[in-house]
Amino acid sequence: MGILDNFKQWTASRSSGATPDGVSTSDSEPSIIHDGDLAYTLAQGGNGSKPSYQEAVGAPVETQSPLGYHVGWATVIFLNVNQMIGTGIFSTPGSILGDTGSVGLALIYWFIGLLMALAGFSVYLEFASYFPNRSGSEAVYLEQAYPRPKFLFPIAYAVQSVILSFSASNAIVLSRYIWRIAEVTPTQWQSKGVAVAAYTLAVICVIAHNKYSLWAVNFFGVLKILTLIFISITGFVVLGGHVSSIPDPNMNFRNAFEGTTNNGNDLALALINIVFSYTGYANAFNVVNEVRNPIKTIRFYGFISVFVVAVLYMLCNIAYFASVPKEEFEVSEQIAAAVFFTAVFGRSGAVTALNVLVLLSAFGNLLSVLIGQSRLIREIGRQGVLPFTSFWVTTRPFGTPIGPYILKWVMTFIMIVAPPAGDAFQFVVSLRTYPEAMFHLALAIGLYLVRMRRKRVGKDKTEFRTWHVVVIFFILLQIYILAMPWWPPAGGPYAGDVSFWYATYCVVGIGVMILCGLYYVVWMYVLPKYGGYKIRTEVTDVDNNGANTHRLVRVPLEQVPEWDSVHDEAGYVRHRTVVDSDGADNKKEASRDYV
Numbered sequence: 001m002g003i004l005d006n007f008k009q010w011t012a013s014r015s016s017g018a019t020p021d022g023v024s025t026s027d028s029e030p031s032i033i034h035d036g037d038l039a040y041t042l043a044q045g046g047n048g049s050k051p052s053y054q055e056a057v058g059a060p061v062e063t064q065s066p067l068g069y070h071v072g073w074a075t076v077i078f079l080n081v082n083q084m085i086g087t088g089i090f091s092t093p094g095s096i097l098g099d100t101g102s103v104g105l106a107l108i109y110w111f112i113g114l115l116m117a118l119a120g121f122s123v124y125l126e127f128a129s130y131f132p133n134r135s136g137s138e139a140v141y142l143e144q145a146y147p148r149p150k151f152l153f154p155i156a157y158a159v160q161s162v163i164l165s166f167s168a169s170n171a172i173v174l175s176r177y178i179w180r181i182a183e184v185t186p187t188q189w190q191s192k193g194v195a196v197a198a199y200t201l202a203v204i205c206v207i208a209h210n211k212y213s214l215w216a217v218n219f220f221g222v223l224k225i226l227t228l229i230f231i232s233i234t235g236f237v238v239l240g241g242h243v244s245s246i247p248d249p250n251m252n253f254r255n256a257f258e259g260t261t262n263n264g265n266d267l268a269l270a271l272i273n274i275v276f277s278y279t280g281y282a283n284a285f286n287v288v289n290e291v292r293n294p295i296k297t298i299r300f301y302g303f304i305s306v307f308v309v310a311v312l313y314m315l316c317n318i319a320y321f322a323s324v325p326k327e328e329f330e331v332s333e334q335i336a337a338a339v340f341f342t343a344v345f346g347r348s349g350a351v352t353a354l355n356v357l358v359l360l361s362a363f364g365n366l367l368s369v370l371i372g373q374s375r376l377i378r379e380i381g382r383q384g385v386l387p388f389t390s391f392w393v394t395t396r397p398f399g400t401p402i403g404p405y406i407l408k409w410v411m412t413f414i415m416i417v418a419p420p421a422g423d424a425f426q427f428v429v430s431l432r433t434y435p436e437a438m439f440h441l442a443l444a445i446g447l448y449l450v451r452m453r454r455k456r457v458g459k460d461k462t463e464f465r466t467w468h469v470v471v472i473f474f475i476l477l478q479i480y481i482l483a484m485p486w487w488p489p490a491g492g493p494y495a496g497d498v499s500f501w502y503a504t505y506c507v508v509g510i511g512v513m514i515l516c517g518l519y520y521v522v523w524m525y526v527l528p529k530y531g532g533y534k535i536r537t538e539v540t541d542v543d544n545n546g547a548n549t550h551r552l553v554r555v556p557l558e559q560v561p562e563w564d565s566v567h568d569e570a571g572y573v574r575h576r577t578v579v580d581s582d583g584a585d586n587k588k589e590a591s592r593d594y595v
Contacts, residue, residue, distance in 0.1 A: 032056075032569065035457050038147060039569035045133030046546075048293045053459050054131055055147040056569035058140065059382035060539045061133040062289060064546030066395045067375075070211045071290040073301045078221025079287065079368055080305035083280025084117075085224040086170050086365030089313055090337035090358045092273045093320055098330040099270035103321050104256035106270075110317055113274040114310035117281040119474040121306055122466035123444055124282045129295050129462040130450060136379025137285035137372075138439060143383060145446025151524060151535075151552075154383045156516035157439060161380060163512070164432045165408055167369050168415035171195040174362035180338055181355045195416050202366040203409045206374070210400045213367060220364025227357045228312040231337070234344060235319020243344055249322040259326075264487030265502065271481060272433055277313070281306050286372035295463040370408060377404035384537060384550035393542045393549045427505055434482070434509030441478035444471055534560050537571040 033040040033053065040053040043061035047069060054061070071079075093106070100106045127141040134140045139157060146153040175195035179186045186194070206213045238249045261267065284302050288294045320329060323343045341354045378401045381392020391403040448471070454460040485506050493501055528534055533554040541548045550571055555563045568574055 033457050033459070035453065038453070040457060040459070041568075041570045043133060045289050047133065047289055047291055049132035049295065050463075052130065052132055053454075053457075054134070055144055056571075057147045057150050057537075058131075058143050059134070059379060059384070059550050060548050060570060060572075062546050062548055065135075065289045066543060066545045066547040067210055067287075067290050067399065067401070069290055069292055070214050071284075071287050072292075073297055074218050075214050076284045076291065076298055076301045077305045077308075078218045079283045079372060080280055080302060081221045081224060081309060082217055082364045082368030083283045083372065084278055084305075084309045085228065085312075085361060086280070086369070089228070089277055089316055090361065091173050092277050093317055094329050094339075096270045096273045097326065099261070099266045099273065101259040101261035101266070102257045103252045103326065105260045107256075107314070107317060109270055109274050110310075110313055112271070113278045113313070114306070115473070116275065116477055117278040117306050117310065118303075119470045119477070120440070121281050121302060122464075122470050123447055123474055124285045125295070125299055125302070125464050126447060126462065126466050127443075127450070128285055128288055128298065129464040130454070131288075132294050132463075133289055134379065135287050135289040135375045136382075137282055137288075137376060138443060139376050139379040139383070141443055142439065142446065145443065145450050149520075149524070151383075151385055152517075152520050153442070154380065154385045155520050155523070156513065158380045158383070158385050159516045159519065160435045160439070160512065161377060162386070162407065163411075164435070165373060165377065166411040166415040166432075167199065167366060167373075167408065168195070168412050170362055170365050170369070171199040171412060171416060174198050174359055174366070177338065177355055177359045177362065181352055181359065192416050196413055198363065199366060199412050199416070200409065202363060202370060203405055206367060206370045207398060207400050207402055207405050209398065213371060213400075217364065217368050217371065220360060220367065223357065224361045224364060225308070225312070227354075227361060228316055230354075231319050231340070232312060232315035235315060235322050238319065238322045238344065243323075245346065246323055246343065252321040252326050261490070263490045264484045265489040268481065268484030268487065271484070272430075275433070275481065278309075280368070280372075281309075283368060283372040286375040290375075299464055370405060373408060374401045374404040377401075377407060382549040384552040389540075389549055389551050390542050393547055395545065395547060396543055430505040431509055431512075434485070434506050435512060437478050437481045438509070438513060441475065441482065444475045444478060447471055528554070532557050536560075536563055536567065538567060538573075539571040 031042050039056040041056050042051050042053055044051040044063065045061050046064045096109060097103065097106045100109055124137060124141070127137075127144075131140055131144060139154070139161070142153045142157055172191070172195045175186075175191050175198065178194055178198075179191065205216060237243060238246055241249060243249075281302075284291070284298050284305075288298070291297050320337075320340050323340050329339065337358050338355055345354070378392055380386060381389060381403065386392055392401075394403065395401055451460060486503055489502055493503075524535065531554070533556050535552050536555050537550045537552055539548055540551050566574055
């Protein structure tokens with residue numbers, strides 16, 4: 001749809017008292033509210049949510065989701081469950097035990113993970129209640145929390161998300177389980193090859209069909225829940241003394257806090273692993289515009305997903321500690337569940353079957369992450385800050401966001417194949433966590449900024465509002481995650497997870513954010529100054545199926561006044577009245593000559 005169609009939509013809305021997005025307005029519900037240099041536009045999606053205001057810098061609301069409305073209550077649960085129960089509970093408990101030094105503290109850390117997930121979920125839910133018509137979670141919430149300077153946070157988050165948009169760790173763990181099932185010790189390239197093949201299969205599945213890929217997420221989610229329930233029940237059987245291969249199931253629970261570390265770096269690493277295991281509690285917020293009545297649905301079923309996973313996590317850890325000696329479990333690395341299965345069932349066929357369930361769980365995680373992250377990256381594309389805008393936004397030919405899926409595959413392929421095993425891979429994975437913690441901190445603080453601004457314009461009523469203590473807890477947790485990795489490990493500055501300086505990934509993570517800021521200054525101020533133009537936004541349609549996007553355009557300085565008179569704050573085309581030579585008033589469409 002071009003300028004003419006935008007113009008027709010705008011003129012129709014002005015005559016009917018509606019916004020360009022088709023939202024009915026009245027004197028008490030204006031289509032645009034100004035607050036200084038901020039402009040809040042009213043919009044409504046097709047997911048049954050109420051009309052809502054968003055700052056005009058944000059990508060336009062899609063009144064009809066081009067991805068459909070296939071996300072029901074079960075998918076809300078299992079999008080979260082599949083990402084949380086990926087490989088974390090099957091791989092990280094050994095590392096967390098090693099970092100905390102004791103079984104007692106490890107279990108406390110898993111409980112802290114529940115509190116963290118609930119706090120984070122509440123923060124995301126309040127943001128979603130302000131913007132119930134937008135998918136993309138953090139991309140949207142940071143954009144709206146920090147609308148000035150224009151495009152700063154969208155650009156910084158876009159660079160970080162694109163560069164670090166890989167899922168290599170889960171694909172590699174999946175590969176290790178495959179080789180363990182085959183009872184073969186693979187070469188480095190054999191392991192990488194299987195990881196690439198598994199990830200490629202997952203990408204093909206989500207590209208091929210949106211609705212069926214969501215059904216697959218539900219199937220794997222049920223399988224995961226049943227697997228963790230089985231492990232939990234097995235743990236109770238072991239604790240009851242009914243497994244002959246484990247003569248003393250209480251061995252790790254006597255003096256449970258013996259060996260507890262007091263090293264800040266180790267405790268920070270343990271918390272990072274906990275965060276990794278609970279990552280996914282907010283995955284459903286990536287698909288808000290595909291959920292009917294999203295706030296009510298996600299509030300209820302999202303909380304259920306977090307509680308169910310947390311309870312199963314605790315029970316599984318108890319099962320692990322009841323079955324495997326502490327010293328053996330600490331060195332289990334990425335195959336903690338496999339060690340547990342072998343301890344309980346020996347090397348029977350049951351172990352192979354259970355390892356297959358873990359493998360399928362990892363594959364379900366790949367699907368769930370791909371679906372959630374594709375919506376997030378697509379929303380970044382809709383902000384207009386990435387080149388080739390249509391590539392990120394289009395849902396053709398299969399009704400799926402193929403551009404973000406291709407990006408995920410390329411970045412994951414590079415991360416699997418390029419770094420050698422060991423230091424390089426661990427460094428890049430750790431590098432991802434530090435900028436994420438920065439953005440989570442900004443997100444939590446930004447919630448107060450959104451509250452303050454909306455109260456100022458009298459639009460602070462919302463379907464959900466979290467408690468102050470919850471937001472403050474989430475803020476303090478992010479500060480802890482950012483601060484404690486600087487604490488040297490017990491063995492000195494070169495005794496961390498890598499052979500070089502332990503805090504290198506922190507410095508590089510900060511450096512990435514500084515580079516994002518420098519890029520923003522050059523792109524937004526330096527180049528326009530010397531190029532003689534200003535950057536403006538316009539709304540364009542893609543695919544004629546409801547998909548739309550912001551597009552950033554360079555407007556020559558001499559044409560800026562005319563551009564601003566033709567376009568409103570959100571980038572929609574206003575009507576303009578031109579007086580002909582005969583004195584008649586005629587409405588004319590806007591020209592695109594200055595795009």
